[in-house]
Amino acid sequence: MKRKNCTMLFAAALIASGVTGTQAQDRPQPLPTVAEAHGVFADNSKNSVESIKNAVTAGDWAVPVEVIGCETAGCDGARTPSVYTPLPVSEISGKWNICAVLPHVKDPYWVGQDAGLVDEAKRTGVTLQVFEAGGYTEISKQLNQISNCVASGANAVLVGAVSSDALNPVIEEIAAQGIVVIDYVNGVSSPAVAGRALFEHCTLGGYMGKHLKETGEPVKAVWFPGPAGVSSLETMIRCFKExxxxGDVEVLGVSYGDTGKDAQLNLIENALSAYPEMNYILGSAVTADAATGPLNERGLTSKVKTASYYFTPEVYAGLENGSITCASAGNDRILSRIAMDMAIRVLEKKPFHGSSYIGMAANVICGKGAGEKNDNLSTLIKELNLPPEGFRPVFSVN
Known part of the structure; x- marks a missing residue:
């Protein structure tokens, strides 16, 4: 979808939903994109691992991003590289209360997101409250948590959604009350959000598909994306195929299911029996880690490779020891800090950086299991992909 058409649809949807005022019409125009800041460049080919590490861990951090030229989650807008920098503390005048609702903190990915929220709350001095729903089936619980955020005085809510559609009524209700809502990581379909800082499933799936095509090796893969009916996961697989x-890449099948280890083990065992020609397992971090046992037991470690569409410490360890072949690096742990900065910008009536929709540039990282030619594990920016070592979830700050 072209930017002009996407913008017109977005505006029409806002009018239809009754969400206007400071949420859309009165917002200042976004700032222009930035080619260089704090020693890092929008063009990632000019950056070193060390320069990005230094920039993202600095007090006034900076990070390469993609400014996305459309407004709906997962839309096909232009992606313009830029360097994102947060609002300086000196420009934050309000005593803001920010609430974040997360799907869960059962795995390192969301623990890492929580760490970023905590870091940004400490940097800015805002009050932060975090709720976790306990899993992607807990729609009612997350709806109640959003209502509890508002009841406890939140000025803004960062929504790491358990569903792309089911939360829309409550999002539109609180947005109409003047509460700033930022769509965070997973993506919701409501047009009532003030901004989006999202995990780009299409980018991650697409980069993995491009990588496997470019290896030139025949690939017969089965996907294990996670639960059925999640639109972002369907988008990821579509972009992978595109x-x-x-290339010589064939998707033999897709096995849906809960991302718990036991469920993934069962799916893997069934797929190994159903698809004897399978030579690549593609899925969640849990899938890639869980596959190690069945592949060892069946003597298939040299035949069947594995890849995850995101990073965890277990995936990193598997890449190091060769039990996991590759993983998509979303470089997106900092989305929590970007989402909070976006909320503060709206509250302070400051312009967004580049757009109301920010995503991250992704890449594929492979370990020694991919062979010496493809082993680029040393280029992973751990600070953008893994939780801080030893960090445990924190649910309130300041």
Whole structure:
């Protein structure tokens, strides 16, 4: 979808939902994109691992991003590289209360997101409260948590959604009350959000498809994306297929299920029996880690490779020891800090950086299991992909 059409649809949806005022019409125009700041460049080919590490861990941090030229989650807008920098503390005048609702903190990915929220709350001095729903089936619980955020005095709510559609009524209700809502990581379909800082499933799936095509090796893969009916996961697989097209890459099947380890083990065992020709397992971090046992037991470690569409410490360890082949690096742990900065910008009536929709530039990282030619594990920016070592979830700050 072209930017003009996407913008017109967005405006029409806002009018239809009754969400206007400071949420849309009165917002200042976004700032222009930035080619360089704090020693890092929008063009990632000019950056070193060390320069990005120094920039993202600095007090006034900076990070390469993609400014996305459309407004709906997962839309097909232009992606313009830029360097994102947060609002300086000296420009934050309000005593803001920010609430974040997360799907869960059962795995390192969301623990890492919580760490970023905590870091940004400490940097800015805002009051932070965090709720976790306990899993992607807990729609009612997350709806109640959003209502509890508002009841406890939140000026803004960062929504790490358990569903792309089911939360829309409450999002639109609180947005109409003047509460700033930022769509965070997973993506919701409501147009009532003030901004989006999202995990780009299409980018991650597409980069993996492109990588496997470019290896030139025949790939017969089965996907293990996670629960059925999640639109972002369907988008990821679609983008994988689009980017793999023209290569010797075939998707034999898709096995849906809970991302708990036991559930993934069962799915893997069934797929190994159903698809004896399978030579690549593609899925969640839990899938890639869980596959190690069955592949060892069946003597298939040299035949069947594995890849995850995101990073965890277990995936990193597997890449190091060769039990996992590759993983998509979303470089997105900092989305929590970007989402909070976006909320503060709206509250302070400051312009967004580049756009109301920010995503991250992704890449594929492989370990020694991919062979010496493809082993680029040393280039992973751990600070953007892994939780801080020893960090445990924190649910309130300041």
């Amino acid at each position: 980017q793999a097209e023209g």
